Amino acid sequence: MSTWPRLFPTLHCDSERPSSLTASALKTVRTAVSVPENELKRWKRIFEANSKVVNGEKFLDQESFVNAIAPKDEFTKIGRAQFGILFRVADTSRRGLVSWEDFVVFETVLKRPDADYWMAFQYFDADHSGYIDYDEFRSTMSANIGPESIPFDFDCDWVKLYLGKKNGTHVLGYNEFTQLMKGLQGERLRQAFAYLDADQDGFIKPDQFKRIILEIAGHKLSDAVIERLPTLCTLSPGQRISYSEVNAFYNVIKEMDMVERILREATAKSKDGRIDQNDFMNHAASHSRYSLFTPMEASIIFHFAGRGVPGQRLALLDFAQLLDPRWKLPHSQYEQYEEQASPAAKTSSIANRFLSSTYSFVQGGIAGAFGATIVYPIDMGELLLSSACMAMQNQRSTVVGQMLYKNSIDCAKKILRNEGFLGFYRGLGPQLIGVAPEKAIKLTVNDLIRGKAMDPETGRIKLGWELFAGGAAGGCQVVFTNPLEIVKIRLQVQGEAAKLEGAAPKGAVHIIRQLGIVGLYRGASACLLRDIPFSAIYFPVYSHLKSDVFQEGYNGKQLSFLETLSAAAIAGMPAAYLTTPADVVKTRLQVEAKQGQTHYKGLRDAFVKIYREEGFRALFKGGPARIIRSSPQFGFTLLGYETLKKALPYPWEEKPPSQVATALTSRPDDLSRIRARNALKILLDVHGDVGRRAAAFGKPLSLSNPKLT
CATH class of the missing domain: 1.50.40.10 (Mitochondrial carrier domain)
Structure with missing residues (x-):
């Protein structure tokens, strides 16, 4: 069954195949979600620039599709190959090709305010039934969890609460599925901690904590923060990490947008543009009905932003390494880079x-x-x-x-x-x-x-x-x-x-x-x-x-x-x-x-x-x-x-090596590319390597080929 009638019930097609979409149906797609004429022309330019001719018609294969939809930002933590999993969503006919009509529908769906969850639902709904049962959920998720990953227990009580017993007496519609996806990372975190806490004393080692975070949220953190993940153990005695600390770190990541908002507002109101942990907590408390962050979560934020030095007053730029996964080089390293420059380089710098x-x-x-x-x-x-x-x-x-x-x-x-x-x-x-x-x-x-x-x-x-x-x-x-x-x-x-x-x-x-x-x-x-x-x-x-x-x-x-x-x-x-x-x-x-x-x-x-x-x-x-x-x-x-x-900025402005824009600057990608990235982030919550294994084997995931082993 084609997904077109479910996506747009008012469409009138010559058949269920997307390639047979009529001009009137295409107009219906555009008007149903208010696609301006200039935007349709922009999509057409993107399609024409990346398409290939197959049997006299233009199509996008998986590689050209990725080129068409992936953000241009070279510093993103999401690999370009991973965007290939969205090809499976766009290629509803399973021909291995995306036509112009398919591309229009894909871009139109990206205009939905819930496009990220909708794409994830299409990805898990392998048989296009409009529902997700236990087998679909398990097969799709297992396809992205390799044997080297921390295992996930599909027979746990949490899964049964959503999908019933193992034989599947309950299926999930779209709205129920979104709630499952929102809580999935928390359950994976709980299971991963329990799996690694072999002696069940409530603690894990720093390297085990790093392993957990890399699997569930590595794409959301900069390399600098990832390298320093084991230092979380220094917040409490014993050189080990408790479940409370793991859960607190996860909550910080989950509420990163709110963290950034509070940091921006608090530093903007500060006289010197800097805040300490108390300022952060006070501002968060005064701008929310309930306490958003615990003292432990605030400590974690300032621990990683302050590079482990307690009691500092930090500027917004200090928090960039935690807020932006693309963050590379801190300002202090830039100064060191200038100090170590040769006399000739310094003379050139003055000129x-x-x-x-x-x-x-x-x-x-x-x-x-x-x-x-x-x-x-x-x-x-x-x-x-x-x-x-x-x-x-x-x-x-x-x-x-x-x-x-x-x-x-x-x-x-x-x-x-x-x-x-x-x-x-x-x-x-x-x-x-x-x-x-x-x-x-x-x-x-x-x-x-x-x-x-x-x-x-x-x-x-x-x-x-x-x-x-x-x-x-x-x-x-x-x-x-x-x-x-x-x-x-x-x-x-x-x-x-x-x-x-x-x-x-x-x-x-x-x-x-x-x-x-x-x-x-x-x-x-x-x-x-x-x-x-x-x-x-x-x-x-x-x-x-x-x-x-x-x-x-x-x-x-x-x-x-x-x-x-x-x-x-x-x-x-x-x-x-x-x-x-x-x-x-x-x-x-x-x-x-x-x-x-x-x-x-x-x-x-x-x-x-x-x-x-x-x-x-x-x-x-x-x-x-x-x-x-x-x-x-x-x-x-x-x-x-x-x-x-x-x-017309100065074209030869001096910048330190590998310095990149931080979370303080806006990204140039258009909204559809941003939504495509966000849709993939929902799937990356399943596992940080989602899409990479499929790309390595050179073929898409499917129910008949779930594990690619």
Whole structure:
């Protein structure tokens, strides 16, 4: 009997053979589980890329089927050959070939939320009856337990509770089977311990414990944890391991997803990004209705994460070796690797780091130009207020005591009326020319200092270092900012004055010649007073918005386009407004004062005179306009920078040998491949070598060939 009617009762096929699936039936398969057209096309590309032609038709054999469904992650603990057992599920006709229609059904089944258990059920249901009896359960399971493995007693009371007596008076439907599979590992653990505890004193040897774990959960643990499994005996006196400890370790493995969730949340809330065993227990107790983990289970978690050293405060990275079976090389070994490097290798490393910083500098320049280009045309109101801000900040009492502008809108109207639309673009040329190195050096210096000050294990940086990194970045940018802004400001301000006085405006080259090198840095102290606090406020706020508000990195979360833009733009608001007084003073110092206007001798003199003559509010003139101008510009600049870093990372970034991604990073495989892997993990709970023996013999398991001996 074909499995198709059981999988999709609404299908109408020409026969029970899957190969005869009609176009209308294929459409029914897709619509029954909402398969989008683009996903079907993706499946078709995968099938076409791996299929082979047999008798004029395209099919997947077992090898090409594995290539089509197995995750690309080369570090997985599951062998690629083991995915061949899923071929038995897809090949419902038992032809040794999977057609396009078979492949569609297999991928469609993978879309089920319970695909992992459903695949396991299909694997055990050898006769396709829709039920599993005692003989099927025993034959399928025995096929994956070799003579060298710890034996399993199929006549135990646990099996009888599910399947009745030996002759089989009870069969399991799908829902009952899922419960059996969920408890199977626990029963195997109990039987394995009893089998190895020959003298029945309640203890086994460390190497026996390792043997048990390798059979039932070896695919879930990294090589480092597996090598140190015997050290579990050090948690209690006697150098032996009790059943309680074995069961506690099994519970940790079974609840690994919850362990990771608690670790992530607890370390995220910790001030230093590290937690101890008490912190773990307290967080687990406060976020669950009942106690999830016993003190013994918590001790086991910290024993393996802390490499056997008790009482440590550990970072999330320390737990990676327990959380991720692909984990290879700890950070401490990376440092040792660097220390032992030859002088030539170290010189090469320094050169590589210089190139990396140069690469970041170029990316920052591109991002800065992108931000400036986007902001100018995106909203005319922002452009008006950008020029209005400069003009308002330079506004001062005239000889007759009259004010040239009443507010930002009045300023914008007068500029538009007197100079036209192009008046708001005065100074844009120098800004576009110089914005690239300005933003590049700011972003590069901030990243460089943060990288050096950051704790490599927690990824945390102290607030003091955050402020210093931002402030240093702002200070460095003044080298480019001051000359550009003094030219831009004079171009912007002289336009309005030239109209009123009937004079022709001067060009940027004339202004540069007039000022000279020293003159280009007039008002640099005010520029430093503005840019250092601006960056010291901006970068820490931006970082904490990403991590604390938008939860970047939590459970591997990557920020969306809108979230990154929002964080970058919002961070610019307080930074822009709070540094407005310094910007006002800088503008006054850099603008050429006309006859009858107040002249300023320096930074302190400007602050005092502005306050005395115009009041405190004058120091915040143009503040809202500055927010409207700066916030989106920095938003798009940081968005461009973050996007470039992700899309085009430095190609020669130094990494230690064999270092792999940890559980802290997301895997690139699509959901169907992940579900295929999870389906196989359910079967691996039967035995860690499931599928390997079949692959070694070169033929699939079946009821007629159960043991492959």
